[in-house]
Amino acid sequence: NAGVTQTPKFQVLKTGQSMTLQCAQDMNHNSMYWYRQDPGMGLRLIYYSASEGTTDKGEVPNGYNVSRLNKREFSLRLESAAPSQTSVYFCASSARQGGEKLFFGSGTQLSVL
Amino acid sequence: GEDVEQSLFLSVREGDSSVINCTYTDSSSTYLYWYKQEPGAGLQLLTYIFSNMDMKQDQRLTVLLNKKDKHLSLRIADTQTGDSAIYFCAERVGDKIIFGKGTRLHILP
Numbered sequence: 001n002a003g004v005t006q007t008p009k010f011q012v013l014k015t016g017q018s019m020t021l022q023c024a025q026d027m028n029h030n031s032m033y034w035y036r037q038d039p040g041m042g043l044r045l046i047y048y049s050a051s052e053g054t055t056d057k058g059e060v061p062n063g064y065n066v067s068r069l070n071k072r073e074f075s076l077r078l079e080s081a082a083p084s085q086t087s088v089y090f091c092a093s094s095a096r097q098g099g100e101k102l103f104f105g106s107g108t109q110l111s112v113l
Numbered sequence: 114g115e116d117v118e119q120s121l122f123l124s125v126r127e128g129d130s131s132v133i134n135c136t137y138t139d140s141s142s143t144y145l146y147w148y149k150q151e152p153g154a155g156l157q158l159l160t161y162i163f164s165n166m167d168m169k170q171d172q173r174l175t176v177l178l179n180k181k182d183k184h185l186s187l188r189i190a191d192t193q194t195g196d197s198a199i200y201f202c203a204e205r206v207g208d209k210i211i212f213g214k215g216t217r218l219h220i221l222p
Contacts, residue, residue: 101146
């Protein structure tokens with residue numbers, strides 16, 4: 001089992017460019033999440049999807065859109081990237097039992113110039 | 114709203130116990146978690162506690178939960194150099210999981 005897979009691992013964008021971060025999990029989890037991590041700020045929740053077909057805003061949703069394509073996949077889109085979106089992005093998933101723990105992907109390091 | 118607070122730094126001598134503290138605001142938290150992040154890596158779940166428990170022990174790790182004060186702590190016994198990392202406290206409220214800013218644990222020789 002691969003767990004939670006994120007692509008790409010690294011990306012450099014110019015201001016105004018768009019891109020989509022992909023995330024897939026093979027653990028049959030209901031819930032999926034996107035976080036960003038910035039120095040001194042910890043992890044902040046961007047969007048989450050409690051189940052297939054639903055998405056909700058987290059703490060810092062502005063400038064992002066998400067799609068829960070199916071139970072396995074949850075993508076994060078930056079329509080017009082800004083330097084303030086330079087960050088490390090983590091996708092995570094969780095099941096609804098056994099402590100409902102989060103399992104994380106390895107992260108995407110995004111730089112917006 | 115939900116908020117999770119923890120101190121940013123902790124220095125401990127090798128072999129001593131480390132205690133990392135966390136406070137949270139939402140009394141409807143169902144689970145509370147401790148995650149570890151080593152440099153350049155993702156987050157790894159260390160342990161978690163259900164909100165109706167007050168203590169959980171797992172080898173060198175002890176979690177204490179004071180629900181009245183909304184205070185969570187993680188004790189690492191016999192701290193080793195491999196414990197050097199950032200430790201994140203997190204709370205689950207409904208379908209959301211909110212993280213603190215992380216405590217960087219530094220091990221002194």
